[in-house]
Amino acid sequence: xxxxxxxxxxxxxxKEIKEDGYYTKTVYREVLERLDITGVEEVHNSMESAYxxxxxxxxxxxxxxxxxxxxISISWDLEIND
Numbered sequence: 059x060x061x062x063x064x065x066x067x068x069x070x071x072x073k074e075i076k077e078d079g080y081y082t083k084t085v086y087r088e089v090l091e092r093l094d095i096t097g098v099e100e101v102h103n104s105m106e107s108a109y110x111x112x113x114x115x116x117x118x119x120x121x122x123x124x125x126x127x128x129x130i131s132i133s134w135d136l137e138i139n140d
Contacts, residue, residue, distance in 0.1 A: 059128050059129065059130050059140065060101050060102070060103065060128070060129045060140055061101070061102045061103070061104060061105050061107070061108040061126050061127070061128055061129070062092060062093075062100055062101050062102075062108075062126070062127055062129050063092075063093045063098070063100045063101075063102075063108055063111065063112065063124055063125075063126055064090040064091060064092055064093060064100075064124065064125050064126075064127055065090070065091050065092075065093050065122055065123065065124055066088040066089070066090060066123040066124070066125060067088060067089060067090075067091050068086045068087070068088050068089075069087075069089060072086070072087040072088075072089070073085070073086055073087075074087070088123075090125070090127070093122075093124065095115075095118055095119070097115065097118055098111065098115045098118055098119065099111055103140075105126060105128070108126045109126065112124060112126075
């Protein structure tokens with residue numbers, strides 16, 4: 059299993075403005091994008107390693123909203139690949 063660091067982003071086309079009588083409310087929806095920052099490795103073999111990467115590169119990742127997702131790949135032949 060691999061652990062991949064993703065960034066949560068808010069695309070402008072997923073913003074919705076709801077009217078509630080006199081008031082309006084803006085609803086933002088977030089999507090995941092694989093982290094693509096030079097100097098930061100996004101794929102790791104353990105959750106601890108991925109978290110340590112975020113902590114060690116926190117200067118480069120300032121103002122980012124991140125998550126770590128475990129990824130399992132299963133081939134057509136039903137083999138589990140790392």
